[in-house]
Amino acid sequence: MSTSNRILLGVNIDHVATLRQARGTRYPDPVKAALDAEEAGADGITVHLREDRRHIQERDVLLLKDVLQTRMNFEMGVTEEMMAFAERIRPAHICLVPETRQELTTEGGLDVAGQESRISLAVERLSKIGAEVSLFIDADERQIEASKRVGAPAIELHTGRYADAETPTDVADELQRVADGVSFGLAQGLIVNAGHGLHYHNVEAVAAIRGINELNIGHALVAHALFVGFKSAVAEMKALILAAAKP
Ligand SMILES: CC(=O)[C@@H](O)[C@H](O)COP(=O)(O)O
Numbered sequence: 001m002s003t004s005n006r007i008l009l010g011v012n013i014d015h016v017a018t019l020r021q022a023r024g025t026r027y028p029d030p031v032k033a034a035l036d037a038e039e040a041g042a043d044g045i046t047v048h049l050r051e052d053r054r055h056i057q058e059r060d061v062l063l064l065k066d067v068l069q070t071r072m073n074f075e076m077g078v079t080e081e082m083m084a085f086a087e088r089i090r091p092a093h094i095c096l097v098p099e100t101r102q103e104l105t106t107e108g109g110l111d112v113a114g115q116e117s118r119i120s121l122a123v124e125r126l127s128k129i130g131a132e133v134s135l136f137i138d139a140d141e142r143q144i145e146a147s148k149r150v151g152a153p154a155i156e157l158h159t160g161r162y163a164d165a166e167t168p169t170d171v172a173d174e175l176q177r178v179a180d181g182v183s184f185g186l187a188q189g190l191i192v193n194a195g196h197g198l199h200y201h202n203v204e205a206v207a208a209i210r211g212i213n214e215l216n217i218g219h220a221l222v223a224h225a226l227f228v229g230f231k232s233a234v235a236e237m238k239a240l241i242l243a244a245a246k247p
């Protein structure tokens with residue numbers, strides 16, 4: 001079990017692609033954003049190839065696979081189309097996420113406990129291509145235990161409820177839920193990542209939780225990059241995280 005305070009930053013570039021798709025242009029290119037992010041200290045690049053292709057496209061993933069100096073964390077729904085694509089591109093990390101077409105963003109965690117045999121088969125198949133598979137789940141003991149049972153080496157705890165909490169009490173409760181999830185996941189021998197909805201004003205409390213391996217952050221970075229540039233946005237976030245994670 002690791003309780004290291006070294007914490008990695010995975011930069012999610014989906015919303016660079018959102019801006020491009022809004023007009024069907026060639027710019028801004030998420031591949032350029034990924035390279036800039038790496039130069040600014042990103043430890044990995046996260047992309048979510050949604051079934052509706054609202055942002056990231058296959059082309060992005062294929063190019064990234066060739067040019068990344070760090071590693072790709074490929075987020076995907078558990079569908080045959082995505083399984084076959086993942087087998088083709090063989091990302092170093094794969095995160096299985098729940099997905100519906102109508103949602104504005106990923107609304108909750110994957111229900112691993114409710115579909116153990118399906119997720120177990122997916123984990124087994126993706127592990128065969130050498131990927132480290134993580135499951136994007138709520139910080140809920142039942143889901144964490146199920147993640148362990150299906151053979152995933154890693155989980156990513158959904159921090160959206162913490163990010164959306166409005167009152168100080170709710171923020172504290174949701175933060176505690178994440179912290180408890182981290183401890184429980186580590187006790188199960190899992191690698192514990194976290195992410196969703198984290199931004200410059202709420203990230204420090206999460207980064208201060210000991211034992212988190214990586215935070216995946218996207219939307220807030222892309223938004224801040226409009227004003228300071230992508231490299232500065234990533235470097236600022238990385239500095240905040242590292243300062244908060246200090247013992
Ligand atoms: C799973 C996750 O948290 C991210 O991939 C996020 O879903 C990306 O942004 P959208 O949900 O807006 O596509």
Ligand SMILES: NCC(=O)COP(=O)(O)O
Nearest residue numbers: 012195196197216218219
């Ligand atoms: N898995 C979470 C992620 O990659 C980034 O989510 P967000 O920061 O765009 O909300």
